[in-house]
Amino acid sequence: MTFEAPLEKYAVKIREVALGTGEKARNIGGEDTLPFHFFEGALPNPPGLALEIMDTAPRNWAAPVLEPFGDAVSDPVDWGKRCVDDFGAEILFLRLASTDPLGEDTAAADAAETVARVADAVQVPLVVWGTAVEDKDAEVLVETARVCAGKNLLLGPVLKGNYMEVAQAALEHGHAIVAQASMDANLTKELNIALCKFFPPEKIVVDPTSSALGYGMEYTFSIIESIKQFGLVDKDKMMQMPVLADVGVECWRTREARENREQGILWEAITGMTFLLAGANLLILRHPEVLGLIRKMISE
């Protein structure tokens, strides 16, 4: 008698979300099985790996993660090009750090203009990220959506307190969004339900928020894993969105990453790889070598 491995078939799939436009546009999600279960189903899109840049020269990035970019960090267009041309980033993540009301408090119009400059300079899909200050993000992301109409940006984080404004603008100007609910599958579902009353579900990515190795990574793992299981196994339509994990920022905050270059790179790579195993569809990374490491791991 020959052994036949029991295989699971899920009648549903994670929604496929399109990012960007033109030749470099790409999709994330779309799998009808659990992460890396190639033997069971189809995973049409490899996980998206984005490199992070900021709209202002970072003040507190550790030396090892600044070093690869040199002077480029002082201008987001140069920095973005460097990520794409020199380090092969297929997706770019632009954190509008300077819009923080407690920091430089850059006006929405100026921030949107920066986004437009970056979007015009690179062809790859662009994720645009606010500061999670609901009122300010509502201004910044709405203005960005308007100025960059038709570019199919991925705008986030969209939160309980500003989802109406931001999602409405994204809908009107042709962008996708990232709905963020902190470490709670119930709240993730609640926000998705609220959004789907007027926003197309196939343009939503979810962010359950991330923690680094040694700082609560296992909680993020469990949440990502359960989101995917609710979506695929329980066929919950409100939980079938691709998942984003904002890895770099959390990892390079840790003492362990900051004190040693090699340790930092491994810290970020292990955290990111772990989230891919949990089911993340889009990783936000900081160090170009981590991008290479993870790409190598998932292609083998």
Add this chain to the structure above:
Amino acid sequence: MILIGEDLNVMSKTISQAIKDRDPEPVKQYVEGQAKNGMDYLDLNVGPVKKAPAETMEWMVDTVQGCTDIPLCLDTTNPEAMEAGLKRCKKKALLNSASGTEESRQTMMPLAKKYGSGLVLSVINDTGLPSDADERAGSILESLEYAGELGIPNEDIWIDPVLMPVGVDQRQVLAYMEFIQMIPDLAPGAKSVCGLSNLSYGAPKELRGLLNRTFLVIIARYGQDAAIVSGFDAELVRLVRGEMPETVSLIHRAMDEDDVDLSGLSKEDQAYVKTAQVLMGKTLYSNSWLEV
């Protein structure tokens, strides 16, 4: 189903103020309202009472007994207040509550024996709240053994499996249902009781009653004997007193069947079905579970 009205509670501003002022009027109103709604017991929750514990509980017991002969369920973590109250009760009262912690064994459980009251015994012990049905069973067996040594018969014990909010962890709600079905074997003669409102803690205020009522119908089917409930919820009473048989059987159907056809149902009945599906763990809970 034995219903214990929860509204004489220090968490209520009205009651808290009435206790402070020793003003019997609001207390009387709360008693009458719950009595009219058919409560079998009235819970008197005076909190931990740091100031004048004995005198406070005595005042509450006397005030309530002055306007009703419904038996009382005394609810405080303060043993001094508990003892003072039990002494004053004219009818067989309930001590709410004891647990498996060492402190509770020493201070609370003996009072039930001394005054011949019923004993609400929760599954909490010194290691905290058990995480599943089997751990609950282990914990309650130890407590029952101790209660037996004190001379408290199973017939006087009301087991509280501790109901957690559905918004915190749906699996705990399922563990609750599994556990109450084990009680007749674990503790023949003992009753099950729960603080029903805790189920909906954190849910939108206007929907809490719906969660509580649906769950009460579900656990009644699994053999739940008693519940501490909102004493003013008339629909809840009608549901468990056999006055809404169609809604009850609809909830039972939602428990048994994977899908219930919602077309043709009233909005209220659709809400009961969706709520039962969430409580049975068939769909992931969110605060907007009715909107899907």
